[in-house]
Amino acid sequence: MKNFLLGTAVLFFTGSINPVFSQKTETPKFVSNTEGIKEYTLSNGMKVLLIPDASQSNMIVNIVYNVGSKHEGYGEKGMAHLLEHMLFKSTKKLGDIKKQLSDKGGNANGTTWYDRTNYYEIFPSSDENLKWSLEMEADRMVNATILQTDLDKEFSVVRNEFEIGENNPGSVLMERIVSTAYLWHNYGNSTIGSKEDIERVKAPTLRKFYEKFYQPDNATLIVAGKFDEKQALNYVTQYFSVIPKPARVLDQPYTVEPAQDGERFVELKRSGESKIVGALYHTAPYADKDYAALDALSEILTSDPSGYLYKAMIDSRKAASVYSYQPTVRDAAFMYFGLEVPADKDIKAVQNDFRTELSKITAIKYTAQDVERAKAKILKQIENTKNNTINLAISLTEIVGAGNYKLSMLYRDNIEKLTLADVQRVSDKYFKDNNRTIGIFIPTKDEVRVKNLEYSDEQIAALTKDYKGKALEKEVAPFESSIKNLKANLTEGKLSNGMKYGIVKKEIKGGKVVGSFRFPVSNANDLKGKSHVGSLMAQVMKTGTKSHTKEQIQDMLDQWKSNVSFGFGGQTLYVNVSTYKENLPKVMGLVKEILTESNFPEAELAKTVNEYNTYLESSLNDPQSIAFTEIEKMTEAYPKESIYYTSSTQEQIDNNKKVKREDLVDFYNKILGSNNGVGSMVGDLDVKTASAMLEQTFGKWNSKSKYEYVKPELFATKKQDKDFITPDKENAAAVGKISFTMDTKSPDYPALLIANEMLGSGGFLTSRIPTRLREKEGISYGAGSYMSVPVINDVASWGWYSFFNPTKKSDVNNALKEEVNKAVKEGFTEDEFKSNLNSWLTSRKTNLGTDGSLMTLVNQQLQYGVPLEDYDALETKVKALKVGQVNEVLKRYISEDKMTSVFAGDFNKK
Template identity: 30%
Template sequence: MKKHILLGYCSLAFCTLVSAQNKSVNFKKIKELGGIEEYLYQPNGMNVLLLQDNASPVATVQIVYRVGSKHEVLGNTGSTHLLEHLMFKGTPSFNKKNGNTITDVLQNTGAQLNATTWYDRTNYFETLPSDKIELALQIEADRMRNSLLLKEDKEAEMTVVRNEFERGENNPNSLLDKEIWASAYIAHPYHHSTIGWKSDIENAPIEVLRNFYNTYYWPDNATLTIIGDFKKDNVFDLIEKYFGKITKAPNAMPQPYTQEPQQYGARKIVVRKPGELGVINKAYKIPGALHEDLPALNILGEIIGSGPSAILNKTFVDSRLGIYTYASATNFKEVGLFTIGVGFPTSSKHEDIDAKISEVVAKIQKEGVTQDEVNRVVAKISAQTILARDGSGVIASELNEAIAAGDWTDYVTGVDRLKKVTPADVLRVAQKYLVEDQSTTGYFIPKQSGNQNQDTAKANNFIPENGPFYYRHSEDGHVHEESESAVSSEQKNTTEIAYDDTIIEKTASAYKREKVSAIDVISVKTSAKDFVTVAASISLGNYANEGKNNMIPSLTASMLSKGTTLNDKFKFSEKLQKLGVNLSVNASTFKINIGFKCLKKDLDQVITLLAEELRNPLFDAKEFENLKQQFIGNTQQDLNDPGERGSIALSQAIYPKANPNYSLSVEDYIANIKNASLDEVKAFHKKYFGSASMHLVIVGDTEGSNLNASLKKSFKNWNGGVVENMKFEEAVKSNSKTEVLTIPEKPSAELFIGQYTGLKRTDADYIPFYIANYTLGAGFAGRLMQTVRDNDGLTYSISSGLGGNITTGGYWFVNASFNPALFQKGLDATKVQVDKWVKDGITATELENKKTNLIGSFKVGMSTTSGMARTILSFVERGLEPNYIEQYPKDIEKVTLQQVNDAVKKYIQLDKMIIIKAGSLDKDGNPLK
C-alpha cells in the first residue's frame, strides 16, 4: 500500500513537473537588457516584458497594442480613441449591470488606472498593490477579446469624446498644432489628429468600431509589460491562465502603406480666433524615432529651446520680443516634425517673428553648435533618465513610447545613442532637415482681446507635446494650490484593502528629524537607488492678508533663477543642466515651495546651487522688466479661458476681499504685475526668505548622501523668515447666486457650483466630509463621472473637490465642461446628483469602497520618492509628525457612515448654491448664436 501511495505521489509530482515545463516552454526568452526580460508567449505570439523590483509592494501592469490613429482612414478618424473609451465599458464578466465595472473593481484595490491613445499605439495600464496583479491580468485578458462594444454605450461615449475634442479647440496652441499637422502631412495618416475630426466622432457607426477591435485587438499585436513586485514563475502561471485561451489573430492585420509625397515648397496656415497672444509654430519634416539622425535632432531641439541658455530664449524672451519659446523633435515611429514655436505680444508682427526664426535657423546652419553645448544636453538627459525611474508607473509610460516607436530596447540604449552625437552631427541634421521648402508655418492670430468685465451678466438671483495628445483621464477638479495636502494629490483616480505597514517596512527605514542650520530636516531612506527627492517650503505667515501686492511672492521666486551674485543666469542654468536637475522654486501668497530630484552623488552640488539661489539672487533690473512682460503675457491668456475665469468668479462669490482665498480678476492680476517694483521684491526676499519656518524633506537613497554636512556648509548663518499665524476675515455663507461669463467662440463651456464650508484640515469633520466628497466626485468611480459622464454622455470631465487654503476655511465645489448646447442639460443632471448626495447621503457599501480606495491609493502613492516627500512635507507644515503616514489610513478607517452623512448635511445647503457659467453663453445661459 505504501508502494502505491509512493507511486501515486511520484505520478502527481511528475505531472506537476511536466505542467511546469510545458508552461516554461511556452515562454521563449528573446533577450534581456537593463534588467528587463523579453519573452514571446508562443501559443499566441504575445510579447511580454518583465522588470522585477521587489522593494515596494506595488506593481504596474500595462498592455500596449500596436494600433493607433495612423491605422484609421477617412471616415473613421478618431476610432482608435473612441474604441479606447469603450474598452472601459465592460465585458460579460465586468460590467455595470453586474455591479462590478472595470474602473470600480480596479479602484477598489487602490489602483491608479488609465489608458492613452496616440498615433502609433494604444495602451491600458494599472498601478496597484502587487497582490492584485492577477486581477489586472484577468481584466486585460478579458477585454482584449470580450469587450461588449454596445451601441448604447457608443452613443453616450460619443458626446463625451466630442466634449474632449471641444476642450482642445478652446486652446490656441492645440488648435494650431492640429492645423499644422494636417497641412504638413497631406497623405500620411499622421495628417489627422488622434482624437479625429468632429464629424467622424459624431457619426462613426458601432460596426466600424467593432471591426477595428476585431482587426487589431489580438495578443500577437500586443506587448504585455509587468513592472515591480512579482515572482516570475507566478506571473507566467497567471499569463497562461488568462491569456492562454486567446488565439493569434485569424487574419493579417492591415498596416498603413501610404508614404508622404515630395513637398515642393513652404506651406503656411493661419488660424484666427479670440486670444491674447500671437503664436508662430514653424515645423520641419523629419524621419521616425529609430532613424540614425533622431538623436542629433533631439539634441538640437534641447540646444535651441530648453532653458535660459537656449538660443530661442536669448533671441526672443531676453529681447522682449516673445513671451515663451519652445523647440523639439517628435519621436514617432514613421515620420515626424521638428517644431520651433514662439508666443509673443500682439504688438509684434507675425512676419517679423517668422523672419527672426528663420535667422536663428540660418545661423545654426552656418555656425553649428559647440561640444560644450552637446555635452551639457547629453549629461542632462543621462541624469534625467535615471531620475525618471521613480516608480513602476513612470517606467511603464517610458517603455510604452519605446514600444510604439518600434524597439523597446531604445528605453535602455537611448542615452548611448545620444552620447555618440557630435557637433558635426548636429550641424549636419540642421542643414539637412531645417529646410524652408520642407517647412509648414502656422500663425495663430488673435481676433480680439478678452475683457473680464465685459460681456458678463448676472441673473437676478444671483469662477507642448507636438501635435495633439489625448489621454483618457479624469481631471479631479480645479483645486487651488492650498486646497488639499499632498496626501490628496496621491489619492487621485484611485482605491483598497486594509492598510498594512509593509509600505513603511519595505520602503522606508525610519524618519530622521533634526534641526540643521535652523532648518527642520526630515530624512527618509527608501529602496530608491542612486537618487533622492527633496521637497521643502517656507511659510509666508500673514502675507496673504496684509493688503500687499499679491504678485510679489511669485515674481520674487521667479527672479531667483535669473542669476545670482556669483553666476549669471546662463552659467547657473548650465550648471544645473549638467546635473540633469530641474530646481523648482515658486510661491503662492501663503508659502514658498522648493523641490528637486537629483542623483545622490550630486546632492552636495545641488544643495550648494540651491543655497546660492535662495541667498544671493542678483535681482537685475532688466531681467525684472523682462519677467514682468512674461507674467503679463501668460496671465492675459486667462482672459479667454473659461476654466480660469469661472474659478476666479466662484472664489469672488464665496470670499470677501479681505480673505486670503479671494481671487483677483485677471485685469487686477495684470495691474499688480505692472505695478510691482524691484524694491518690493528685494524687501520681500529680505523679510521672508530664511530658515525660521523652513521644512525640508529628503526621500530616497539617503544613506551616505551627507545632506547635513551640505546644509551646514551652504546655509550657515542664514537668518530670516517669519513664524506667525495668519489673520483674516472669515467668509460667511452667502445666498444663492448665478453668474454668467460670456466668452465668444469657445466650443466647450465651464460650469462651477460651490459654496463656503469653512472646513479646516484640522477639523474633526474634515475627513468624513472628504470621504463624502470623494464618493460624489473623485475619479472614474465617483458618482458624477458614472452618471453625468458615463450614463448621460454629457461631459468629458466632471468632478467635485475641496478648494481654498484649508487653514483659513475652505469651500466645496463641482467643476464640469459641457458643449454650450448641452450646458443646461448638464447643469440639470449635475444638480440631480448633488441633491441626491445631500438628501440621501452615501451608502454603507460606498463608504467601505471609498475607504479601501483612499487607503489603497495612498499606499500606491507612497511607492515613489516624490509622493512620499510631498506627503510628509504636507504633514509637517500642518504641525504633524512624519509618522502620520502610519496614522492617516487609520483615521480613514475609523470614520462611520453617520459621521459622513452628517457632515454633508452640516456643510452643504442646497438653497445656497453659487453657480458660475463661463463660455460661449449669453446672459441667460443659452448658447451664443
C-alpha cells in the same frame, strides 16, 4: 479583436460568459535581459516585458497595442481613440471595468497616439492586484462588449473632449500646420479625429476595427515595479497564452510622405487673445540615428537661456517664449517650433523675423559646448526616467509604438556618442526652407529635397536583435509603504536657527535623492500688497547669482542630472530638489547660493514678466480659468492687499507690469529665511552627513521679518448663480462652492471625506456626479467634486465642477444639482459606502508608495505637529463609520441654499 470564427477554433458555451480556447497553456519563452528589462514571447505573437524594482511599493501593468490614428482609413478618423474609451466600459466575462477599477482604487488610464494605444493600472504591490490586472487586460483584449447603447453615450463625451482642445489656439494651430505639412501620411490627422466621424461611427464598424487590431500578435505587455516575477509569468501563461494567434495577417501602413517641394503656409483666425507663430520641418523616424542629433539640435536652438532662437526672439523681446517638439514615432517624424507673441506685437512682423531666424539654422556655426550642454540635459532626462520604474513603464509606450523597446537604449547611445559633426549634418540636411510649413508657396527650381526615411520591421529587428545594452545595475532594497516603516526609517532634527528637518532613509533606483522644503515667512503687515512680488521673485531667483549666470546655473544642473525649483504663495517659499547621491553636496551648495546671493538681473525680470503675462493673456477669455477665478472672487471678501486676495487675470497682468527689480531685491533681503521652516529628504543617505549638509545650507539663513501666521477668514456662501460669456469658445466650465468651518481634527471630517468620495471625487469615474454627467448622459467630459479641509485653520469648503458644450448648460446645471440634492435627501446606500471605502483605502496605499507623499507627511508633522500616526488613525475612523453617520454629516454641511455657482462659456451658441 479578431473574429475567431474566421480560422481559429473557439467555443462560446451558451449561458457562459467565459470563452474556452482550444489552445493549451504555454509558458512564456525567455528572450533576453537588456539593462534590467526581461523580454519574453508567446507563440501567439505577444511580447512580454518584466521590469522588477524591489524599492517600489507599487506595481504597474501597461499593455501597448500597435494601433493608433495612423491606422485609420476614410470614415475612421478618431476611431482608435474612441475605441480606447469604449474599452473602459464592460467585457463579457468581468463586466463593468470602470466600476472594478473604482472598487480597487489605484490609478488607471488609457491613451491613444499616432502609432499605438495603451492601457495601464498602478496599484499597491500584491498578488491579488497583479492577478486581477492581468486577467482584466486579457479579458478586454478578446471580450469587450462594445454595445451601441454605450457608444451612444460615449461619443458625446469624446466630442466634448474634442471641443476642449478646440479652445486652445496653440493646439489648433499646431494641428492645422501638421495637417498641411502631411499631404498623404496619416500623421497629418489628429488622434482625437474628426467630430463628424466620431458622431457617426456605429458599434459594428468599431468592432471590426477592434477585432483587427486588438490581438496578442499586435500587443506588448509591460509589468513593472514590485511583483513576483514567477507569479507574473504564471498569470501570463494562464490568461494570455490561451488566446490564439489570429489567422489574419496584419499589414503595416505603407504610405511614405513624399519630399516636400516648397514652403507651405497656413493661417488660423479664431477668437482669443494669444498670438502664436508655428513652424514645422519633416525629420526622421525614432529608429534613425539622425533622430537623436535632431533632439540635441532642438535643445541647442530653443533652450532657455542659451538657445540661438531663444536669444534671437526672446532676449530681443520680439516674443515671450519659444519651444520645440519632436514626437517619438514609427515613421518619419517632424520638428515643430512654437513661438508665443505678446499682445502688443505685430504678428506679421514677428512671423517674418522668425522665418528669417529659422532660415539661419543651417548657417549657424555650432560649438562643442552647445553639443555637450544639450547632451547633458537630454541624458539627465533619460536617467531620471530610467530610475523611476513606474514612469519608465509608461514611457516605453511611445518606444514600443515606434518599433521596439530597445530603440530607447540605442537612442541614449546615440546621444552619448553625439558629435558636433552630427549636429551640423542634420542642421544642413533637414532645415531647408522647402521642407518647412509656415508661409506661402514660393516656386523654385533645382531644389535639393529631403526624402523621408522608411524603416521596415525587418530593419528594426536587425538593428535591435543583437543589442545587449549596458551592464545591469545593482538591485535596490525593498521599502514597505506603511507609516510603521516610514517611522522606522525617519530621523528628525533641528538646525541651529530653529529649522526642523526629517531624513527618510530609503534606497531609490539609481541612487536618487529628493527633497521638499517649506519656509513660512513674515506677517500680514510686511506682506501687504506683495503677493505678486513674491510670485515673480521666486520665478526669477534661478536667473543669476553673484557668482553664476542663468546659463551657468542651468548647465550645472544638467551636468549633475538635477532639478531645483522655487515657488512662493501666501506666506511660504517652496524649494524642491531632485538629484543623485554623488551630486547632492554640489546641488545643495547651489541652493544655498541661490537663496543668499541671487542678483535678479533686470533683463531676466523683463523676460519673465513678458513670458508670464503672455501666458496670462492667453487665458483672459478661457472658460475654465474664468470659472475657477470668479468662484473665489464671489465667495471671498479679502481686501486687495491681503495675501489671500484672488486677483483677476487682468489684475495679475497689470500688477506684474508694475514690478521693478528693487521690489524683488527688497522682498528677497527682508522677507526670506529658513528659521521657521521645515524640510524633508528621501534617499539612501548617511544621516550625520546629510544633517551637516542641511546646517551648511540653511542653518544661518534667517528672515529679518517676524513670522506670524496669517489666518484666513470664513465668508459664508449663499445661493447664487452667475454667468460669464466667453464668445466663440467651443467648451464651457461650471464651478460651485460651499464654505464652512472644519479642520482635519473635526469629528465630522472622516464622514464628510467619504461622502465627497461617493458624491464626486472617488473611484474611476464611478462616483455619482461623473456617473450621471459623463457615463449616463454623456454631457460632460470632466465632472466631479472636491473638498478643501485644512490642518492649521478651520476655513473649509466643498465644491463641484464640470466641463461641457455651452449648449448643454441647462442639462449640466440640472443634473449636478439633482445629484447633490438627491444625495442630501436620500443618502448613500450601504453597498455604495462599502465600495467607495475599499477604493479610498487602496488609493491611500497607492499614494503612500510615492516619495512625494512621504515628504508631505513628514513636513506636516514637522510644521504643524500632525503625528504620522494620524494617517492610520484617519483610516481607522473611516472604517468605523456607518453609512447613516455619513448621510447625516452630508446633510449638515451641504445644501443648495448655501451654494454659489459660476458658469463660463459662449451661452449664446445655438
